[in-house]
Amino acid sequence: MRIGLLGTGPWAQMVHAPVLGAHEGLDFAGVWGRRPAAAKELADRHGTRAYDEVDALLADVDAVAVALPPDVQAELAVRAAEAGCHLLLDKPLAATVAGAQAVARAVREAQVASVVFFTTRFLPEPEAWIAQQASTGGWFTGHAQWLGAVFTGDSPFATPWRREKGALWDVGPHALSVLLPVLGDVRRVSAAGRGPGDTVHVVLDHVGGASSTLTLSLTAPPSAAGAAVEIRGGAGVVRLPESASDAATALGRAADALGAAARDGRPHACDAAFGLRVTEVLAEAEALLGGGAG
Incomplete structure (x- = not known):
């Protein structure tokens, strides 16, 4: 599964990018961030491509992992779902109920898989x-x-x-x-x-x-x-x-869960609907x- 990363902040640098780059079931295809220079630096460090336009990244991948503030995540998750991308999302799903409803609705209508990364649930x-x-x-x-x-x-x-x-x-x-x-x-x-x-x-x-x-x-x-x-x-x-495991292990298991949900079509317990609740x-x-x- 070709996956892109949206975000370049501390969580993206410390956990998301290293995990996506090392995961055997994923092809870490690129990074987009609100700061292009940070996206390029992070992409170069992990041997992948920096994208200047988020829609260009969405067009090139099967899934995206999001490491952005909740209000930004909600807007981009809707765009990603509408582009047919499966979603590995951070918590909280959105900063408002309306934002979370929009994400859950987009996931349902596009029939894409979604997993919200509640860390403890994946340890x-x-x-x-x-x-x-x-x-x-x-x-x-x-x-x-x-x-x-x-x-x-x-x-x-x-x-x-x-x-x-x-x-x-x-x-x-x-x-x-x-x-x-x-x-x-x-x-x-x-x-x-x-x-x-x-x-x-x-x-x-x-x-x-x-x-x-x-x-x-x-x-x-x-x-x-x-x-x-x-x-x-x-x-x-x-x-x-x-747990003896760390957040990187948990994110890898969340990525596994997203892949399984994408393959078999069964919603994961920590999907966007649960994130909305x-x-x-x-x-x-x-x-x-x-x-x-x-």
């Missing part, structure tokens, strides 16, 4: 754990903490969109990607409140009767950063395991919080 140990807890059922409550130090440490990911949208939109999708398949879809966001910095607390009611809470931050002290998920129910107390929950929480990151 081997967490993936197996999520499947096991979903099949066990009978869960009463859950709690997810996703605490980053993006704005309190020396991070290359202190980007403008993260400053605008905050932890809710950056790490909130990770938490939801774990809780929703285990506890069921969200019936309603019942409460949301703010903490220090961009920290938010969100309470969810799930369709199966369970409730869950999220604590999300990009402004945690570096010594307090980390992620943890715990669920409780008739089967006892279980916690999301750590996550976006809807985030938007409902944001409305209760009264706006963006503050």
